[in-house]
Amino acid sequence: MVTLRFVTRNQHKLKEATSILSQYGISIVMENSINKVEIQSDSLEEIVNYALRLNCVDWLVVEDDGLFVDSLNGFPGPYSEYVYRTIGLRGLLRLLQGSRDRGAYFKSVVGLCINNEVKLFTGIVKGRLSEEPRGSSGFGYDPVFIPEGYDLTFAEMGEDLKNKLSHRSRAFNNLATYLTRIN
Amino acid sequence: MVTLRFVTRNQHKLKEATSILSQYGISIVMENSINKVEIQSDSLEEIVNYALRLNCVDWLVVEDDGLFVDSLNGFPGPYSEYVYRTIGLRGLLRLLQGSRDRGAYFKSVVGLCINNEVKLFTGIVKGRLSEEPRGSSGFGYDPVFIPEGYDLTFAEMGEDLKNKLSHRSRAFNNLATYLTRIN
Numbered sequence: 203m204v205t206l207r208f209v210t211r212n213q214h215k216l217k218e219a220t221s222i223l224s225q226y227g228i229s230i231v232m233e234n235s236i237n238k239v240e241i242q243s244d245s246l247e248e249i250v251n252y253a254l255r256l257n258c259v260d261w262l263v264v265e266d267d268g269l270f271v272d273s274l275n276g277f278p279g280p281y282s283e284y285v286y287r288t289i290g291l292r293g294l295l296r297l298l299q300g301s302r303d304r305g306a307y308f309k310s311v312v313g314l315c316i317n318n319e320v321k322l323f324t325g326i327v328k329g330r331l332s333e334e335p336r337g338s339s340g341f342g343y344d345p346v347f348i349p350e351g352y353d354l355t356f357a358e359m360g361e362d363l364k365n366k367l368s369h370r371s372r373a374f375n376n377l378a379t380y381l382t383r384i385n
Numbered sequence: 386m387v388t389l390r391f392v393t394r395n396q397h398k399l400k401e402a403t404s405i406l407s408q409y410g411i412s413i414v415m416e417n418s419i420n421k422v423e424i425q426s427d428s429l430e431e432i433v434n435y436a437l438r439l440n441c442v443d444w445l446v447v448e449d450d451g452l453f454v455d456s457l458n459g460f461p462g463p464y465s466e467y468v469y470r471t472i473g474l475r476g477l478l479r480l481l482q483g484s485r486d487r488g489a490y491f492k493s494v495v496g497l498c499i500n501n502e503v504k505l506f507t508g509i510v511k512g513r514l515s516e517e518p519r520g521s522s523g524f525g526y527d528p529v530f531i532p533e534g535y536d537l538t539f540a541e542m543g544e545d546l547k548n549k550l551s552h553r554s555r556a557f558n559n560l561a562t563y564l565t566r567i568n
Contacts, residue, residue, distance in 0.1 A: 241422055274476070277467075285460070288459060289460050297479060
């Protein structure tokens with residue numbers, strides 16, 4: 203099996219992808235020599251598709267994800283990273299203060315270039331936002347996201363459990379299943 | 386003088402640009418047949434530059450703007466339109482509740498394609514955010530923005546006064562001065 207090249211500078215994402223794909227005997231390395239062009243769009247699919255089409259080389263992988271909060275019309279969505287850097291977890295929780303509806307989901311879209319085509323794989327995990335940030339593992343919004351059926355935030359779970367549930371792991375599992383099928 | 390073609394679908398922006406440029410005898414029309422690619426970036430200059438370079442035809446004009454709130458690390462900045470559509474004015478004000486520092490500025494960057502080059506023109510207006518939305522003229526964040534030296538929000542001012550002060554009018558004035566000089 204070939205080695206996938208993951209266009210990212212995020213070590214956490216690479217680690218998560220590696221952990222999933224290695225179970226299928228698929229290896230993935232960081233590709234940081236390519237400038238990833240991210241467009242503004244409400245759709246992660248569009249963002250990933252655009253980034254890969256500009257530079258469609260076989261085995262190149264791009265991923266984008268976001269946290270979509272129900273009562274905030276999907277905010278922060280595709281702009282989760284910017285929102286995290288500016289208003290942060292505290293800002294996000296503040297927007298939900300006093301709100302009974304704390305429903306949210308994480309979504310990840312993984313794109314793969316193969317035979318000059320872009321294939322997209324999606325992973326979603328539903329849940330709700332905690333009242334306060336809790337836990338210290340993971341990254342980004344992990345301390346405020348409680349997946350359905352659990353009382354722990356992603357940041358309170360061990361890596362193994364988070365990797366079973368997370369949006370990103372689901373998307374990479376779908377990618378792995380596809381690769382296993384075509385090989 | 387030629388006619389500028391403004392790549393936008395926003396009637397408010399076209400009206401504001403027309404009102405400024407007509408004072409210099411420059412005409413501008415809406416160009417909505419071109420798909421404007423907006424990248425994700427903290428820099429309005431980068432966003433405008435990328436959009437124009439993809440399709441650099443003489444007299445094409447692109448504008449991008451944002452509201453940058455001091456105590457929120459510049460949020461919502463280049464994503465002001467998305468933030469307006471999702472959490473809205475109420476959400477933004479909520480993030481500032483109890484905050485003494487209500488400083489913010491509007492910034493507009495206008496790009497012009499000429500001789501296969503992109504020229505950028507900037508306009509900034511400093512001010513602060515109101516406690517509540519006030520006024521009904523204008524659009525977007527106008528009801529919550531009070532420019533320096535005034536007690537009225539942009540949405541409470543007449544169009545004439547707003548056009549003297551606004552970031553967009555300043556950027557288009559700079560464009561007009563440039564065009565007048567080279568003609």
